[in-house]
């Protein structure tokens with residue numbers, strides 16, 4: 001089942017039908033057995049016709065499925081990410097950091113975004129004006145409740161500056177955290193079961209309407225289990241409203257590729273849908 005946060009309210013899609021869920025987002029999603037709770041709700045909730053549903057999900061109506069949660073991210077969980085980072089950090093001498101963290105017991109986890117810096121489906125994500133080499137990072141994203149239990153999945157885009165991270169690994173927060181540097185959406189796919197290793201993750205990058213990069217892989221390529229990532233994240237922190245955790249990028253465009261303003265990023269993950277974002281530069285910074 002899919003839960004959409006929209007400007008009109010919360011829409012639950014279940015078994016080809018759509019329902020209105022009239023509850024605050026944070027308390028609704030932050031519970032154990034969310035899937036069971038929502039199924040029970042469909043017995044009494046108002047049902048939407050297909051025409052009304054289409055209006056609720058029309059362009060510009062879907063919000064990111066986040067309210068008071070933080071977004072965290074795991075790094076170097078796929079070989080592709082390790083190899084790309086080792087290559088970009090050869091000059092800085094930090095290549096071995098990525099090699100070691102890929103094999104280490106403790107995963108790389110970092111704070112990615114406050115909810116206010118997250119863009120939803122159909123919105124812009126930014127590249128930094130002081131970065132020459134920029135990529136999207138398509139990432140399966142977990143929603144974990146305040147008790148540390150995974151309740152669902154979404155699609156994340158961990159926008160990254162490869163030039164800033166490559167210059168010095170200590171610049172990671174600047175490469176990763178800035179205005180509109182995270183995409184999340186289009187919905188929360190609620191499931192008590194693991195999404196499955198066979199789940200495909202696909203990335204399309206379009207420029208002037210043409211696909212200039214596309215690639216895909218499956219979740220099975222991840223090095224670590226979700227439970228392992230969650231247990232490190234929650235070991236010394238509590239999240240009163242739950243937390244979103246991007247699980248690391250599995251696809252990296254070739255070294256010579258960098259994003260341009262106007263490029264369209266489409267990230268699709270089986271069962272969840274497609275997250276679409278357009279690349280822009282923060283208008284505040286354009287003339288600096």
Ligand code: DO4
Pocket residue numbers: 073074075076077078081082085108137158172247248249
């Ligand atoms: O090590 C730096 C960041 C890694 C990352 O964001 C990823 O692997 O997805």
Ligand code: MG
Pocket residue numbers: 073074075137139158248249
């Ligand atoms: Mg990433």
